[in-house]
Amino acid sequence: MIKTIVAILFFSLGLSQAPSSLNKKIDKLAKSVEKKVIDWRRDFHQHPELSNREFKTAEKVAKHLRSLGMEVQTEVAHTGVVGILKGGKPGKVVALRADMDALPVKEKVDLPFASKAKGIYQGREVDVMHACGHDNHIAGLMGAAEILSKIKKDIPGTVKFIFQPAEEGAPLGEKGGAKFMVEEGVMNNPKVDAIFGLHAWPGKVGTVEYRSGPTMAAAERMRITVTGSQTHGAVPWKGVDPIAISSQIITALQTIVAREVNITQVPAVVTIGSIHGGVRNNIIPEEVVMEGTIRTFNDEVRKDIHDSIRKKAEMIASASGATAKVEIFSDIAKVTFNEPSLTDKMVPSLERVYGKENVKITPFITGAEDFPFFTDHAPGLYFFNGVAPDPSKAAPNHSPYFFADERNLKYGTKALTQLAVDYLYLYK
Numbered sequence: 001m002i003k004t005i006v007a008i009l010f011f012s013l014g015l016s017q018a019p020s021s022l023n024k025k026i027d028k029l030a031k032s033v034e035k036k037v038i039d040w041r042r043d044f045h046q047h048p049e050l051s052n053r054e055f056k057t058a059e060k061v062a063k064h065l066r067s068l069g070m071e072v073q074t075e076v077a078h079t080g081v082v083g084i085l086k087g088g089k090p091g092k093v094v095a096l097r098a099d100m101d102a103l104p105v106k107e108k109v110d111l112p113f114a115s116k117a118k119g120i121y122q123g124r125e126v127d128v129m130h131a132c133g134h135d136n137h138i139a140g141l142m143g144a145a146e147i148l149s150k151i152k153k154d155i156p157g158t159v160k161f162i163f164q165p166a167e168e169g170a171p172l173g174e175k176g177g178a179k180f181m182v183e184e185g186v187m188n189n190p191k192v193d194a195i196f197g198l199h200a201w202p203g204k205v206g207t208v209e210y211r212s213g214p215t216m217a218a219a220e221r222m223r224i225t226v227t228g229s230q231t232h233g234a235v236p237w238k239g240v241d242p243i244a245i246s247s248q249i250i251t252a253l254q255t256i257v258a259r260e261v262n263i264t265q266v267p268a269v270v271t272i273g274s275i276h277g278g279v280r281n282n283i284i285p286e287e288v289v290m291e292g293t294i295r296t297f298n299d300e301v302r303k304d305i306h307d308s309i310r311k312k313a314e315m316i317a318s319a320s321g322a323t324a325k326v327e328i329f330s331d332i333a334k335v336t337f338n339e340p341s342l343t344d345k346m347v348p349s350l351e352r353v354y355g356k357e358n359v360k361i362t363p364f365i366t367g368a369e370d371f372p373f374f375t376d377h378a379p380g381l382y383f384f385n386g387v388a389p390d391p392s393k394a395a396p397n398h399s400p401y402f403f404a405d406e407r408n409l410k411y412g413t414k415a416l417t418q419l420a421v422d423y424l425y426l427y428k
Contacts, residue, residue: 017425018418022154023352026421029147030414036146037409041139046113048102048130050121051166052176054079057100057138061163064142068149070161077180083161084190085148091157091428094420095187095195097178097374098134098141099167105129108400122172132397133200133387136404136412138163140198143413148420157424158190167370169332178373179331187377193427194342195380196419197371198412202394203386205407208354208415209362210383212343216336217269217295218302219368221329224249224290224313226277228322233282240321242288243277249324250275250290252312256305268305269295269366294328295366297335333368339379346381349422353415367397381419385412 018026040060049057058079065072065083073082079100106127107115117128145161162181170176175183187195203209226246231239250272261268270292277288294309296302310326317324350359362384371382387404388394395401 017428018421022151022421023418025151025154026147026414026417029150030143030410030417033143033146033413034410037139037143037413038406040142041135041406041409042113044135044138045111045130046115046117048115048117048128048135049100050104050119050128051101051168052078052170052174053119054100054165058163058165061100061138061142065145065161068145070145070149076186077165077176077184078174079165080181080186081163082186083145085145085152085155085159085161087155087157087159087424088153089156089428091155091424092193093158093160093190094423095160095162095192095374095378096141096144096416096420097162097164097195097197097371098137099164100134100138101166101168102128102130102134103132103168103398105131105398105400107131109403129400131399131402132168133402133404134167136200136385136387136409137198140409140412141416143409144416144420147413147417151421155421155424156428159420159424160190160192162186162195162374178370182373182377187374192374192378194423195374195378196346196416196423197380197382198385198415199369199382200387200397200404200408200412201384202388202391202396202402203384204391205386205389205405206354206411207358207360207386208350208383208411209360209386210338210343210347210350210381211362211364212338212340214266214297214335214364215338215362215382216365216367216369217297218335219333220294220302221332222292222294222309223327223329225325225327226288226290226313226317226322227325228284228286228320230286231284233284236284239284241284242286242322243284245317245320245322246275246277246288246290248316249313252316253309256308256312260304260308261301266297266301267364267366268297268301269293270305270309295368297364333370334372336369336372336382337375338381339375342379343381345426346419346423349418350383350415353411353418383415385415
């Protein structure tokens with residue numbers, strides 16, 4: 001009777017169910033694979049590939065998974081790779097995800113394995129860099145795959161390894177990313193019961209951050225086209241100036257979050273990131289095109305922001321004799337939502353890897369992820385692995401100076417491994 005009560009309490013508190021003997025094996029294997037993970041990461045960093053063009057990356061991943069005796073699927077959503085590891089005992093199916101693509105950024109970090117790669121982005125040649133840490137994600141998940149393959153007889157269930165292309169967005173005119181992987185059946189055959197993912201983050205190495213519930217923002221792209229009447233720059237009264245009107249619209253959009261959103265509840269962002277109009281100094285053009293991003297955590301706030309953008313743009317343009325066309329593209333990234341019940345149960349796994357004092361709750365993050373396309377089909381937990389030796393001096397993700405201390409890799413590798421094993425024991 002006492003054993004039954006203890007077992008019930010153990011489960012309800014979300015404590016790790018993996019046997020201590022298995023945890024010791026994981027610790028030992030994590031140490032043995034660390035050098036390999038570092039070498040893989042350096043190779044990926046030196047040879048980055050853009051979204052939907054991760055050909056060599058995918059080839060290297062697939063070769064490794066096959067060497068571990070897994071069932072491997074390639075060319076999923078163009079260049080994605082999926083490995084399936086069946087444990088020695090029946091049980092649930094847990095998925096681990098890593099994104100593989102790099103960014104059109106010229107690296108400015110002085111590393112012996114710094115990227116000198118080039119790629120084609122929107123029709124032109126660009127420098128390419130792993131400026132968001134995806135090289136760490138790939139290598140870490142490959143390491144987790146090796147560890148789990150060596151203890152598969154002790155695993156009560158199945159682990160699915162998802163190496164995803166195009167998290168940063170597919171090239172114009174192409175499908176890609178998590179949504180396309182889901183369309184191609186990655187969350188089925190076998191059906192996934194839970195999914196975990198991490199992100200390299202400029203927090204201190206050896207720390208981890210997470211949040212229960214809404215964590216990262218939904219991201220939407222907007223385009224506002226202001227059409228006036230072209231005229232000579234010397235006689236502006238003979239036309240309608242879309243540049244002047246656009247400047248008024250931009251100013252008005254800044255008041256939406258500042259004056260209309262209750263930011264004590266959830267944050268929001270409205271940003272204009274580009275504005276293009278005109279070709280010559282003495283010609284007032286007919287048209288100006290502005291593009292920007294909207295970040296929200298709440299559907300009601302999102303709808304109110306959409307309405308406000310449209311009203312402000314259209315009415316300001318109309319008042320000056322112009323027109324404004326507002327387009328909002330919503331199918332980019334939804335709110336990253338960590339299922340609270342799953343999150344609570346898995347926090348002890350993170351505490352085992354990082355130490356309880358190094359597991360922290362993050363504030364809302366207005367960056368976005370396409371991980372929610374996976375969690376539409378199974379509950380998930382997405383967390384942030386610290387990669388900076390000194391967070392106060394760390395460059396942000398997407399910076400040409402973004403730097404990940406290699407000591408982070410052992411934590412990310414072990415965290416993914418521990419989460420997978422603990423989940424399968426908790427829910428067996």
